[in-house]
Amino acid sequence: MTSESFGGQEKEFLSFTLGDEHYAVDIMQVQEIRGWEKATKIANAPDFIKGVINLRGDIVPVVDLRIKFNVGKPVYNEFTIVIVLQIRQRVVGIVVDSVSDVIRLTPDMIRPAPEFGVAFDSRYLKGLSNVEDHMVILVDIDELITSKELALFDQADNKSIDH
Amino acid sequence: MSVDLKQFHQVFFEESQEHLDTMEQLLMTLDLQQPDAEELNSIFRAAHSIKGGSGIFGFDALGSVTHVMENLLDRLRKGLQQPDTELVDGLLKAVDHLGVLLLQYRQDEVIDWNFVAQATSHVETLLADGVSQGSDKDKSAPYGLFEDPVLPDRAEEKWGLFEGIESGPEKSEAFGFFEPLPGAIDGAKESAESEAGDSAFGFFDEPASGVVAEELGSSSGEKSGLVAAPGKPPAPKSVAGKKMPGVSPTKMVATESTSIRVDVDKVDKLINLVGELVITQSMLAVLGKDLDEQQAERMQNVLGELERNTREIQESVMSIRMLPVSFVFNRFPRVVRDLSAKLGKDIDLHIEGGNTELDKSLIEKLVDPLTHLVRNSIDHGIESPKARAAAGKPATGRVTLTAAQQGGNIIIGIHDDGGGLNRDRILSKAEENGLSASDTMSDEDVWALIFQPGFSTAEVVTDVSGRGVGMDVVRRNISSLGGRIEVSSTPGQGSVFTIVLPLTLAIVDGMGVRVGDQTYIIPLVNIVESMQPPEKSVKTLGKDVLLHVRDYYWPVLPLYQKMNVKPDCVDPEKAIVVLVETSKRRFGLMVDELVGQQQVVIKSLEKHYRRIPGVAGATIMGDGSVALILDVESLASSVVDPVNLEEIA
Numbered sequence: 046m047t048s049e050s051f052g053g054q055e056k057e058f059l060s061f062t063l064g065d066e067h068y069a070v071d072i073m074q075v076q077e078i079r080g081w082e083k084a085t086k087i088a089n090a091p092d093f094i095k096g097v098i099n100l101r102g103d104i105v106p107v108v109d110l111r112i113k114f115n116v117g118k119p120v121y122n123e124f125t126i127v128i129v130l131q132i133r134q135r136v137v138g139i140v141v142d143s144v145s146d147v148i149r150l151t152p153d154m155i156r157p158a159p160e161f162g163v164a165f166d167s168r169y170l171k172g173l174s175n176v177e178d179h180m181v182i183l184v185d186i187d188e189l190i191t192s193k194e195l196a197l198f199d200q201a202d203n204k205s206i207d208h
Numbered sequence: 209m210s211v212d213l214k215q216f217h218q219v220f221f222e223e224s225q226e227h228l229d230t231m232e233q234l235l236m237t238l239d240l241q242q243p244d245a246e247e248l249n250s251i252f253r254a255a256h257s258i259k260g261g262s263g264i265f266g267f268d269a270l271g272s273v274t275h276v277m278e279n280l281l282d283r284l285r286k287g288l289q290q291p292d293t294e295l296v297d298g299l300l301k302a303v304d305h306l307g308v309l310l311l312q313y314r315q316d317e318v319i320d321w322n323f324v325a326q327a328t329s330h331v332e333t334l335l336a337d338g339v340s341q342g343s344d345k346d347k348s349a350p351y352g353l354f355e356d357p358v359l360p361d362r363a364e365e366k367w368g369l370f371e372g373i374e375s376g377p378e379k380s381e382a383f384g385f386f387e388p389l390p391g392a393i394d395g396a397k398e399s400a401e402s403e404a405g406d407s408a409f410g411f412f413d414e415p416a417s418g419v420v421a422e423e424l425g426s427s428s429g430e431k432s433g434l435v436a437a438p439g440k441p442p443a444p445k446s447v448a449g450k451k452m453p454g455v456s457p458t459k460m461v462a463t464e465s466t467s468i469r470v471d472v473d474k475v476d477k478l479i480n481l482v483g484e485l486v487i488t489q490s491m492l493a494v495l496g497k498d499l500d501e502q503q504a505e506r507m508q509n510v511l512g513e514l515e516r517n518t519r520e521i522q523e524s525v526m527s528i529r530m531l532p533v534s535f536v537f538n539r540f541p542r543v544v545r546d547l548s549a550k551l552g553k554d555i556d557l558h559i560e561g562g563n564t565e566l567d568k569s570l571i572e573k574l575v576d577p578l579t580h581l582v583r584n585s586i587d588h589g590i591e592s593p594k595a596r597a598a599a600g601k602p603a604t605g606r607v608t609l610t611a612a613q614q615g616g617n618i619i620i621g622i623h624d625d626g627g628g629l630n631r632d633r634i635l636s637k638a639e640e641n642g643l644s645a646s647d648t649m650s651d652e653d654v655w656a657l658i659f660q661p662g663f664s665t666a667e668v669v670t671d672v673s674g675r676g677v678g679m680d681v682v683r684r685n686i687s688s689l690g691g692r693i694e695v696s697s698t699p700g701q702g703s704v705f706t707i708v709l710p711l712t713l714a715i716v717d718g719m720g721v722r723v724g725d726q727t728y729i730i731p732l733v734n735i736v737e738s739m740q741p742p743e744k745s746v747k748t749l750g751k752d753v754l755l756h757v758r759d760y761y762w763p764v765l766p767l768y769q770k771m772n773v774k775p776d777c778v779d780p781e782k783a784i785v786v787l788v789e790t791s792k793r794r795f796g797l798m799v800d801e802l803v804g805q806q807q808v809v810i811k812s813l814e815k816h817y818r819r820i821p822g823v824a825g826a827t828i829m830g831d832g833s834v835a836l837i838l839d840v841e842s843l844a845s846s847v848v849d850p851v852n853l854e855e856i857a
Binding site (some may be wrong): 084089 | 691726773811821826
């Protein structure tokens, strides 16, 4: 997915903040944006998995990337946002501090990601871009969510969807 | 044309499979002394339908095997050849061959023509035997494209359908599209054509071939009067050679099918939606409670109405997926027949409660475990005829399959009147395999050992069973269906395996329990009772807590520890203990509070997340929050075994 070409076209990204940093994900993978609601805790899950919520009848896990990557403070208030993503037919929510904007980028506006200085491993990054004076980090959310590191899915049934 | 036909392949495959099943079942029950004409006809029709369809779709391998089969069957039903065991065996084998070929076509595999040739010649041998015996009786060689001799038979067969003895609604439906056919004499070619026409619809079991004798015109006309609209004159006596594929609307109504084929996905979607509806309804019910008095009463009435309606919708939707257990049971006469022949045992199979209905998905997943259990009963349960005679039992062993509904559960039993489980042998085998076992164990616990991985007491490893990979897999399969398996046994009198299954996989009756700020659902099947334990019955043993109730020491598993939540109380005397029972053991789950009993719709956690140990799934509560459904079976494995603690406590 990292080698995905933009074909010279503009592409839209949804930008959000974690702590003081600005991140963005491909808007095509965003299903919806919701306010934070208390999740049902899952026993013995890593602390960055906040639990599962009811998304119109589907049981969807919620991940707090702030905890996982140690950025910002994991506070939950009326401004806390959950971005619901659709990734390889799975639905996952990520907790962010706020959603900023939809930004349009063309490939030439994106520079390669640095090897350091960002909370995420560079494997999960698509690059950097400057938008209105601040740096936005483009996250390869597909790669991140399906990574073994997050262990959100059983590796074996990555493809299978059961009912 | 080929493009057009392709869309009917699936229907053809499904129907052919049904025909194969029908053939197998009928062959199994065929009375060799006095073969029932209608049964033979049904078998013939099944073969004929497959042949017809495979001709249309170009599945020549199926066609060539069914063709010879048809010849043979035709001779049988005309009484030109007497069926015997050998012949039935041969036909059963041919049915198996067809099954293999069907699968190959279905999976788009390359057809092994050697196999086809073998299968064909296999049936031909049977045929040849019969022909040489009965050649003086039968002058007409049965090798024609369509064996047209003795047409009256054929006609009888057709109209026999309306008498509906063996034919399902679909079969009658097939005829609903045709005028009562007084028939075409110049049979063969004509019928081939008409077959082509019909089968292209793909929905008919029985391509109505126009081979009906002229002289039967009048009699068939009379019979057809049974289904034709009143006052409709009997079809004109024979318009020789003229096909009459016209659709008669009146008759369509008369013979309208009572069943339709629907994609399972569509049904599943409907079931999911109804699940949503049930949740929405209970959310509404929660909201309704907060209304002011004036409106509250009216609201309650409406809510009550809604609840009744949703429940009814839910029940009828669920029933769409229900199939009679006989779908699985009916395969066993064959299994028993083959196995008993192989093992030199004489075995009667009895089936009871085949009409009991079960969720389709459960039915499909039951096949393997049940097959294993039946094979096991025959191989290990039933003794050899000699041993039986020595024990003063009838030489014929008896295996009984039963099914019954009990509350929200389906109970399936596999009974045999064999030697029963051998306690000593199980114990010594368990020791051999390093399983924890002791002579003081209760029978129940000893029997439970056979479900341990790698356990088999068979003295000889046969290809029937006895590789020790069986029973634990059976138990795993069953528990993955939300059920459990139990075994009871009386030495010398036989054993009974009992499978307890939920009626459906989609909804479970559960008890809501609260621990801290979390709610969990414990399936009602597992619950024995709930109590606030009296002080005197609580015993502690190091870190472990035991509850002495009903002469049994129940180890207590604090749910807050297992689920890693902060509870209101950690003291068992102040908490509530829910006593639960699994196939493995009995224990108590310590919770803060009982929330109440309710039906919950099971939602998959794995769809968007992953499996969680100790959790069977999730559900959505009336307030829209998610509650986890506990998997008591897997929680049981983290409980300390009470048996070894009994003396101490």
